[in-house]
Amino acid sequence: MHIDLRTVAIEPQRNTFDHLVRRFGDKPASRYQEGSYDIQATENLHYTPTWDPEQALYDTSITKIVLKDWYVLKDPRQFYYNTYTLTRARQQDTAESNFSFVESRGLGEMLPEELKSIALNVLIPLRHAAWGANMNNSFICGYGYGTVFTQACMYQAMDQLGIAQYLSRLGLLLGDTEALNAGKAAWLTGPAWQALRHYVEDCLVVRDPFELFVAQNVALDGLLYPLVYERIVDGFLSSKGGSAVAMLTQFMNDWFDETRKWVDAVMRTAAAESDQNREVLQAWTQKWSSRAAIALRPVVELALGTQAEETVSEEVASFNARMKKIGIDL
Amino acid sequence: MDTQVTKKKLGLKERYKLLTRDLGWETTFHTKDEVYPYVKYEGIKINDWDKWEDPFRLTMDAYWKYQAEKERKFYAIIDAHAQNNGHLNLTDARYLTAIKMFLQAISPGEYAASKGFARMGREFGGVGTQVACQMQALDEIRHAQTQIHAISNYNKYYNGFHAFSDSRDRIWYTSVPRSFFDDAMSAGPFEFMIAIGFSFEYVLTNLLFVPFMSGAAFNGDMATVTFGFSAQSDEARHMTLGLECIKFMLEQDPGNLPIVQRWIDKWFWRGMRILSLVGAMMDYMLPKRVMSWKEAFDIYGVENGGALFNDLARYGIKPPKGWDVAAGAIEHMSHQLFLGLYQWSFGTAFHGWIPSDDDMEWLSAKYPTTFDKYYRPRWEHIKKLEAEGTPFKNYGLAKLCQTCQLPTVFTEPGDPTMMCHRETEYKGEKYHFCSDGCQEIFEHEPEKYLQAWLPMPALFSELNGDIGAWMDWVGLKNGVDNGDYVGSQDQINFDKWRGMATSNKQS
Numbered sequence: 154m155h156i157d158l159r160t161v162a163i164e165p166q167r168n169t170f171d172h173l174v175r176r177f178g179d180k181p182a183s184r185y186q187e188g189s190y191d192i193q194a195t196e197n198l199h200y201t202p203t204w205d206p207e208q209a210l211y212d213t214s215i216t217k218i219v220l221k222d223w224y225v226l227k228d229p230r231q232f233y234y235n236t237y238t239l240t241r242a243r244q245q246d247t248a249e250s251n252f253s254f255v256e257s258r259g260l261g262e263m264l265p266e267e268l269k270s271i272a273l274n275v276l277i278p279l280r281h282a283a284w285g286a287n288m289n290n291s292f293i294c295g296y297g298y299g300t301v302f303t304q305a306c307m308y309q310a311m312d313q314l315g316i317a318q319y320l321s322r323l324g325l326l327l328g329d330t331e332a333l334n335a336g337k338a339a340w341l342t343g344p345a346w347q348a349l350r351h352y353v354e355d356c357l358v359v360r361d362p363f364e365l366f367v368a369q370n371v372a373l374d375g376l377l378y379p380l381v382y383e384r385i386v387d388g389f390l391s392s393k394g395g396s397a398v399a400m401l402t403q404f405m406n407d408w409f410d411e412t413r414k415w416v417d418a419v420m421r422t423a424a425a426e427s428d429q430n431r432e433v434l435q436a437w438t439q440k441w442s443s444r445a446a447i448a449l450r451p452v453v454e455l456a457l458g459t460q461a462e463e464t465v466s467e468e469v470a471s472f473n474a475r476m477k478k479i480g481i482d483l
Numbered sequence: 484m485d486t487q488v489t490k491k492k493l494g495l496k497e498r499y500k501l502l503t504r505d506l507g508w509e510t511t512f513h514t515k516d517e518v519y520p521y522v523k524y525e526g527i528k529i530n531d532w533d534k535w536e537d538p539f540r541l542t543m544d545a546y547w548k549y550q551a552e553k554e555r556k557f558y559a560i561i562d563a564h565a566q567n568n569g570h571l572n573l574t575d576a577r578y579l580t581a582i583k584m585f586l587q588a589i590s591p592g593e594y595a596a597s598k599g600f601a602r603m604g605r606e607f608g609g610v611g612t613q614v615a616c617q618m619q620a621l622d623e624i625r626h627a628q629t630q631i632h633a634i635s636n637y638n639k640y641y642n643g644f645h646a647f648s649d650s651r652d653r654i655w656y657t658s659v660p661r662s663f664f665d666d667a668m669s670a671g672p673f674e675f676m677i678a679i680g681f682s683f684e685y686v687l688t689n690l691l692f693v694p695f696m697s698g699a700a701f702n703g704d705m706a707t708v709t710f711g712f713s714a715q716s717d718e719a720r721h722m723t724l725g726l727e728c729i730k731f732m733l734e735q736d737p738g739n740l741p742i743v744q745r746w747i748d749k750w751f752w753r754g755m756r757i758l759s760l761v762g763a764m765m766d767y768m769l770p771k772r773v774m775s776w777k778e779a780f781d782i783y784g785v786e787n788g789g790a791l792f793n794d795l796a797r798y799g800i801k802p803p804k805g806w807d808v809a810a811g812a813i814e815h816m817s818h819q820l821f822l823g824l825y826q827w828s829f830g831t832a833f834h835g836w837i838p839s840d841d842d843m844e845w846l847s848a849k850y851p852t853t854f855d856k857y858y859r860p861r862w863e864h865i866k867k868l869e870a871e872g873t874p875f876k877n878y879g880l881a882k883l884c885q886t887c888q889l890p891t892v893f894t895e896p897g898d899p900t901m902m903c904h905r906e907t908e909y910k911g912e913k914y915h916f917c918s919d920g921c922q923e924i925f926e927h928e929p930e931k932y933l934q935a936w937l938p939m940p941a942l943f944s945e946l947n948g949d950i951g952a953w954m955d956w957v958g959l960k961n962g963v964d965n966g967d968y969v970g971s972q973d974q975i976n977f978d979k980w981r982g983m984a985t986s987n988k989q990s
Contacts, residue, residue: 163568163983166641171958188631192627195652196652197653199665199934200665200932203524204669204671233628234554246548283506284610292605295598295604303598307624311617315542318502318544325493330501341509341511350512354511354512357518
């Protein structure tokens with residue numbers, strides 16, 4: 154039975170769900186709002202975790218950051234599953250054509266040997282760092298509080314897995330399985346990588362979800378992406394004739410541009426709520442970003458040699474400026 | 484091109500391994516125990532995480548691509564459904580009772596599962612297992628959101644949906660599914676996988692989703708059918724993960740068997756208790772029935788479950804301990820629960836009603852040995868009271884089971900005339916149970932279950948038994964969301980709108 158109702162006006166009984174009326178007023182809600190606000194259980198939780206009876210199943214007190222309402226950490230991209238997936242599907246289309254462009258025209262083989270080996274040396278061990286970032290964000294999603302914050306972390310986790318997989322494909326394309334093996338060996342024992350691996354492993358034992366957010370998404374990514382993808386790949390390699398590599402890492406550049414806006418919004422909002430939050434965030438950002446800068450220098454040296462120190466300092470300065478804008482003074 | 488290096492041909496499996504498993508490494512700055520602190524305390528021994536067989540090989544690029552395709556279709560259909568007042572294609576607005584229960588009780592569970600899988604995606608000590616859990620975490624966010632979005636349009640026109648976020652944590656019957664998910668999430672990672680990954684997603688999912696989605700299809704609910712279909716291929720992955728996980732645990736160490744068996748026994752029983760809501764839905768709430776609860780159980784429970792446990796027998800796994808008791812109660816549970824829901828309909832954000840004569844005919848045909856003998860006489864009595872103007876309502880305190888949180892409305896195994904009630908004294912306090920199964924679950928972990936938040940005592944201790952205050956607190960609008968369907972706003976509006984749509988009547 155099909156009923157054509159265009160001529161029949163039926164008055165809705167209400168605009169949206171009660172919890173959204175309380176938050177946003179009595180008007181129709183967006184799909185982002187419907188899918189994100191107040192959908193996590195908050196009270197009358199039945200049992201304490203057997204894995205840590207000191208904490209509640211959903212617990213705001215496992216982080217030092219205090220927010221009256223965790224749903225203030227709105228994602229400026231308004232990503233819920235649908236908008237997230239559609240956005241990444243478009244990007245993967247582009248990534249796919251970039252990979253096949255490079256592959257079908259043999260651009261990988263045309264890369265000067267020296268550039269190719271720099272690209273592989275710098276990029277391939279990073280697939281392990283991306284795996285660390287994936288686990289860290291899965292943690293923040295799992296133990297963080299409030300869906301507007303935590304769902305974005307799950308998307309971030311899966312993005313980092315995607316990045317690890319693009320880096321692996323880049324390795325296979327330019328240097329076959331040997332490149333992946335060499336990259337892993339470098340990650341595990343190569344002198345250039347131990348400080349970074351130490352950093353990542355230290356993150357794996359941080360169990361304050363917000364500190365982990367700062368260590369991973371703010372500090373490490375905030376320096377690693379500009380240094381590796383802007384300065385080394387787009388800058389250094391491309392200027393020497395290695396722009397094929399930049400085609401293969403376009404996803405990472407676009408991704409960082411997009412996700413930093415979300416990261417900034419989270420930091421700005423949390424810092425703005427209280428001086429105490431601001432101080433905690435400043436201390437964490439200071440501690441982790443200065444460590445990240447030290448850990449990344451030997452990695453940058455692999456490509457830029459003696460230029461590394463200056464490049465890292467420049468990026469630290471622009472990272473500090475970025476933080477200043479959102480209320481974090483370093 | 485001669486200079487081209489010939490690349491090794493990688494098989495799919497090998498390639499997937501390089502794109503996932505090979506990303507992990509043995510940490511040296513911190514021990515495994517520091518990085519994965521929760522994998523040992525439950526007593527499950529994993530000797531080699533590399534023996535994990537990836538249940539599906541989906542890289543992120545492929546995931547984004549396939550899922551985006553499904554998302555586009557899903558939202559196109561529910562947009563059209565909303566645009567065209569698709570709700571008027573329902574057989575009857577009574578049907579929405581099932582969907583109200585779904586939004587209040589099941590969708591929050593999808594979200595809890597997502598949080599749980601995100602935790603497992605971090606806590607398990609093997610990349611293959613972690614990635615599979617993370618993808619499921621992502622899928623479960625999808626399911627919670629697509630359900631809310633599909634049901635959102637019904638909320639605009641019908642009552643009982645508007646307070647689902649408040650009632651999730653406060654109303655008495657949502658405590659049944661929520662305590663189930665809280666129970667799983669407060670357990671260790673391996674028990675969580677047996678609870679949600681295996682028992683819920685594998686053993687019980689067919690008994691939950693197939694009846695709901697077929698019920699939707701039979702009753703003209705295009706929105707719900709659409710999210711059901713759209714979730715199906717995700718569910719197929721989840722089932723594969725659940726099964727792989729249990730096999731993995733059993734293959735890793737013989738010492739794991741008794742632990743796993745106890746979890747299967749426990750979670751089967753907890754799951755069956757939740758399914759009593761599905762039974763009531765199938766037998767009573769659907770204006771156009773799909774099949775009886777008993778028929779569904781015969782197909783999806785007995786046949787499919789039987790095959791599954793035959794398959795697992797080679798590991799030494801026996802069918803769940805409560806299986807026979809559960810099967811014996813199949814011809815009673817939906818009737819007992821719906822009778823309960825009817826008498827407590829003042830306190831539910833959905834309507835109750837007395838089954839029509841036609842409905843009772845159908846029930847007696849489907850339940851020839853039980854309905855006429857035990858349940859028809861009760862409904863006839865209730866009908867008589869209703870006709871006399873003294874409807875049968877119970878404003879009393881329902882005694883809830885300490886474990887499953889259902890009111891103790893079920894009868895003794897083998898004696899449908901005797902209410903089943905069990906008691907355990909622990910540290911000087913008495914705890915009540917609806918069944919042996921629930922009592923045993925408590926007795927195995929009393930320190931856990933004594934923490935259960937029981938909504939009825941809370942009503943009396945915190946609100947002094949003030950029912951009006953309680954209704955405000957749970958978001959229930961008296962005379963709007965609750966009570967009898969006959970004469971409700973939902974009924975009046977649906978009939979009026981449908982009249983406007985199918986005839987020349989104007990409001």
